[in-house]
Amino acid sequence: xxxxxxxxxxxxxxxxxxxxxxxxxxxxxxxxxxxxxxxxxxxxxxxxxxxxxxxxxxxxxxxxxxxxxxxxxxxxxxxxxxxxxxxxxxxxxxxxxxxxxxxxxxxxxxxxxxxxxxxxxxxxxxxxxxxxxxxxxxxxxxxxxxxxxxxxxxxxxxxxxxxxxxxxxxxxxxxxxxxxxxxxxxxxxxxxxxxxxxxxxxxxxxxxxxxxxxxxxxxxxxxxxxxxxxxxxxxxxxxxxxxxxxxxxxxxxxxxxxxxxxxxxxxxxxxxxxxxxxxxxxxxxxxxxxxxxxxxxxxxxxxxxxxxxxxxxxxxxxxxxxxxxxxxxxxxxxxxxxxxxxxxxxxxxxxxxxxxxxxxxxxxxxxxxxxxxxxxxxxxxxxxxxxxxxxxxxxxxxxxxxxxxxxxxxxxxxxxxxxxxxxxxxxxxxxxxxxxxxxxxxxxxxxxxxxxxxxxxxxxxxxxxxxx
Amino acid sequence: xxxxxxxxxxxxxxxxxxxxxxxxxxxxxxxxxxxxxxxxxxxxxxxxxxxxxxxxxxxxxxxxxxxxxxxxxxxxxxxxxxxxxxxxxxxxxxxxxxxxxxxxxxxxxxxxxxxxxxxxxxxxxxxxxxxxxxxxxxxxxxxxxxxxxxxxxxxxxxxxxx
Numbered sequence: 084x085x086x087x088x089x090x091x092x093x094x095x096x097x098x099x100x101x102x103x104x105x106x107x108x109x110x111x112x113x114x115x116x117x118x119x120x121x122x123x124x125x126x127x128x129x130x131x132x133x134x135x136x137x138x139x140x141x142x143x144x145x146x147x148x149x150x151x152x153x154x155x156x157x158x159x160x161x162x163x164x165x166x167x168x169x170x171x172x173x174x175x176x177x178x179x180x181x182x183x184x185x186x187x188x189x190x191x192x193x194x195x196x197x198x199x200x201x202x203x204x205x206x207x208x209x210x211x212x213x214x215x216x217x218x219x220x221x222x223x224x225x226x227x228x229x230x231x232x233x234x235x236x237x238x239x240x241x242x243x244x245x246x247x248x249x250x251x252x253x254x255x256x257x258x259x260x261x262x263x264x265x266x267x268x269x270x271x272x273x274x275x276x277x278x279x280x281x282x283x284x285x286x287x288x289x290x291x292x293x294x295x296x297x298x299x300x301x302x303x304x305x306x307x308x309x310x311x312x313x314x315x316x317x318x319x320x321x322x323x324x325x326x327x328x329x330x331x332x333x334x335x336x337x338x339x340x341x342x343x344x345x346x347x348x349x350x351x352x353x354x355x356x357x358x359x360x361x362x363x364x365x366x367x368x369x370x371x372x373x374x375x376x377x378x379x380x381x382x383x384x385x386x387x388x389x390x391x392x393x394x395x396x397x398x399x400x401x402x403x404x405x406x407x408x409x410x411x412x413x414x415x416x417x418x419x420x421x422x423x424x425x426x427x428x429x430x431x432x433x434x435x436x437x438x439x440x441x442x443x444x445x446x447x448x449x450x451x452x453x454x455x456x457x458x459x460x461x462x463x464x465x466x467x468x469x470x471x472x473x474x475x476x477x478x479x480x481x482x483x484x485x486x487x488x489x490x491x492x493x494x495x496x497x498x499x500x501x502x503x504x505x506x507x508x509x510x511x512x513x514x515x516x517x518x519x520x521x522x523x524x525x526x527x528x529x530x531x532x533x534x535x536x537x538x539x540x541x542x543x544x545x546x547x548x549x550x551x
Numbered sequence: 552x553x554x555x556x557x558x559x560x561x562x563x564x565x566x567x568x569x570x571x572x573x574x575x576x577x578x579x580x581x582x583x584x585x586x587x588x589x590x591x592x593x594x595x596x597x598x599x600x601x602x603x604x605x606x607x608x609x610x611x612x613x614x615x616x617x618x619x620x621x622x623x624x625x626x627x628x629x630x631x632x633x634x635x636x637x638x639x640x641x642x643x644x645x646x647x648x649x650x651x652x653x654x655x656x657x658x659x660x661x662x663x664x665x666x667x668x669x670x671x672x673x674x675x676x677x678x679x680x681x682x683x684x685x686x687x688x689x690x691x692x693x694x695x696x697x698x699x700x701x702x703x704x705x706x707x708x709x710x711x712x713x
Contacts, residue, residue, distance in 0.1 A: 172572075184636045184679040215572070222583070222620045223632075223680055225693045258570040261583055263618035266678065280575035280604075282617040299573060342638035342683035349684045387637055437683070439638055453640050457678055463617075 085362040085369070088328070088354045090336045091312045095195040102230055104237035107198035113243055115318040119206045120251055139210035143314060145322030147334035151188075152178055152269070152307030153386065153434045155423040158314075162211060162304060164294035171301040175208050175216040176278065179308045180262050180269040182221055183386035184457060185437030188338035188350050189308035193220065193227040197234040201257065203311040205244060206318055208255045211304060215256055219274050222263040231259045266461035270509050271305040272297075273463065284465045285509035309338060330356030331403075333422035339363055343440035344377065345370035353421065360384060360392075361417025364440055377442040381526075382416070384426055385434025387454050388514030390521035392416050398429040431521070447529050448488075451522040452480035458515035465508060472503040473515040483530075488537035493530035496523050554595035560588055564603070574604045578611055582621055591622040619677070627666045627673035629711035631704075632690040635676040638683035647687055648676055650701050654708060671711055 094100045094110050104112070122135035133141060144159025165173060177200065181189040192200055200218075208216050220228050235257055238244040246254050265283050267273045272286035275298050290296060297303020313335055317325045326334045333355040341363060342348045351369050360382065364370045373379060379394040396416045404410050419425045426433045441450060459477035464470045476499050483492055500516040500523075507513075523530055556564075564584055568577040578600060585596045592615050594608075601608040615621045633639075633648045649659060651674045657665045664675035682688045685697035691707050 181681045182679060185638055185683050186679075187681045187683050190681050221681070222618070223677075223690065260570075260576075261580060263579055263583065263614075264620035264677070265618050277579065278576055279573065280578035280606075280610075280614070282613055340684060342686060343641050348638075348686070383637075439641075439683070441641070445641070450637065450641075453635075453637050457636055460678055 085353075085358045085366050087351050087368065088336050088357075089352045090316055090328070091199070091309060091338060092191060092196075092350075092352045095191055100195070102195060102197050102234065104198055104234065104241060107196070112198055113202055113241075115315045116202050116205055116209075116243060117249065119209060119318045120249060136210045136212065139206065139318065142322035143210070143317055146313075146317040146325040147322075147329075147332065148310065148313050148317060148325070149333070149423055150307055151309035151313070151337055151436065153183060153432075155433065158306065158310055161294065161306070164292070165211060165304060166295045166302040167212070169295075169302060172215065173211055173213050174298045174301055174303040175204065175211065175213040176271075176274065176298065176303060176305045177204055177216070177218040177308060177311055178269060178271065178274060178305050179218050179220040179224075179227070180274060181224075181308070181435075182266045182269050183388065183435040183437060184454070185340055185342055185383065185386050185439045186435040187340045187342075188436060190224065190227070191338070191350055192308050192312060193224065194230060197227075197231050198238065199312050199315060200308055201231075201234055201238050201244070203313070203315040204257055205238075205248070205255055207304070207306065207311055207314050208257075209248075209253065210314075213304070214254055215258075217258050217260045217278060219260050219262060219268065219278060221268070222261050225261075228259050228261050235259065265463070266457075267463040267509075267511060270511060273509065274305060275303065282463070284463055285511070287508050329354045330420065330422060333420075333424055337436050339369075339421065340435075340437040341370050341440070342437070343383075344373055344442040344445070345440050346374060347371040356420040356422030356425070358421055359417060360419045360421050360438070361415075363421055363438055364417070370440070373440070373442050377444065379417075379440070380443045380445055381441045381447065381450070383437075383439040383441075383518075384421075385432045386437040387439065387457065388517055389426075389434045390431040390517050391525060392429065392431060393525045396429075396525075400425060400428050446533075447522055447526040448480065448483050448533050451518060452477070452484045454518045454522075455480050455515070458511075458518075462511065462515065466506070466512065468503045468506040469512045469515060472499050472512075475499050476515070476519050483533060483537070486537055486540065488534035490531055490534040490538060492534045493523050493527050496530070554593065554599065556585070556588075556599060560584065568604070575606060575610070578604055578606070578614055579618070582611070582614060582618075586621060591625045593623075622664070625666075625670070626664060627671050629671060629707065630664075630673045630675070630690075630692055631707060632675050632677040632680070634678070634680045634682075634686070634688050634690075636679035636683075639680075639687040642686035644687040644689075647689060647699060647701065647704055648674065651704055651708070654705075672708070 125133045148158040149155045262268045268277045268283045270285045273283035277283040293303040329335050338352045365372045382392045400414050455477040459474040462469045462473045500519040503512045504516040567580045581600045597611045601611045652659045666673040689696045689699040
């Protein structure tokens, strides 16, 4: 039976569990940090010697941990790119700017178990020779910022943080930095600009890869809240043991945020790939199905910038058989394992782990108009195709929802979206274009029908009105 | 009234600035603190921040105009942010906004924050507040109202009028 596997959220919702350090310590808190600091050097079979910090970095690499923020890139590899020879300080930034529509998992950690994040961060700092780290929390979480500041004070008072942590002679400090309502700050180079006190205009890569030229042009690691929490568990379990959770190349657990037209929206921590998209929506342990009498229309599987999936879609998935041979199997949308690779093979992504469900009462034109308005509002304005195109698409869709549709609007929208993707400094261009490309391509009839209906209404002299 | 930052707040800001190897980094935190204290960010607040951090006023002003949470005009005592984004929209957030706008006599066609003439309330449609599982959500000042209903909105208005 598909069920939750709570690693990160093990304690968060237990009755009586509070965000203070005493409670965290009673639940074994900061033991992983002590364990990490006591790591012994290791000699590899080839005679290469790893120092204690390299051992931790190696464990993270071995764990297979992939970033939980959206891109799903190997966390261990990301760490391995850090320029350790520049002589400049190395910075760590926790990306707590949770803003991808549909996502509300980091909120749970930040508000219910802030010390878990802090412990993960201290270990990550130590393993990467970081002395100064920041938590960039979104501006709309003022209580989260206060809780974190309180937790940081507690950690300093107990000697886990600050000068000479746990008598090691090493100083590590973490500060909270608040954003101010801009989605683009979740993009790591935009976040870095914002942390430098500027407008959050993403930087062009190359050359500004954070691992080399990040905060203050120094090597910088930017990791998501949930990713950093996993580091603590990798230290506790060991990388190889951690990698047994989940499925190959999709290891560990992740928190899925489920919202939209389901009976029980909420967050569910699952072993990656052990639960299907259909189970997340329909199983009683998760979403509990659609409302009575309704049928499925569409699923946004990984935050609003991921490409939409249409009910009834079938996909060809490559599967590794018991004999090691790759075979192709056909899978229904609802049978897709909820992991990084399967959704990628289905032409979309699991992104930030946010599933938004739409039933048959929803008009896809209205839904896309809503999504596009978000991207029009949040474009930072730096690149012309995105600044103009995102607004343009939003205006066309707004026109379509207020009686001004045309039959050719579907192709018109596709044309604009195709001229944004690949032509911008950061991935926001894709984030704005993908919903339009996927919705219009998969539901083209709906868009054309709506446009034609408006045209004939206008031709017969009917005053345009909003459809809903 | 001349612009003056109380000593306690200035001390707090100096402490914040010490968190960064480069003072300019503290500008967002300065603006948050000044907006919290004064209710909005005046030209004087921008100039004062610039001077404290060794910047040109434009370096600070361009932040005020870029980040949606920063305000150049005073807002109402009760600030109501209704989430507009998809999951909340599916759960009826447009109706919540329409209800609030109607009750307060504001203009439903206007974009951006709107404040009642008596300065009691500001209503605004905002983008995703990251609580989609409990949609629709509304932020009232610093508090998050989850699974917010029309009746909850009425309670917010009644409390704000007291």
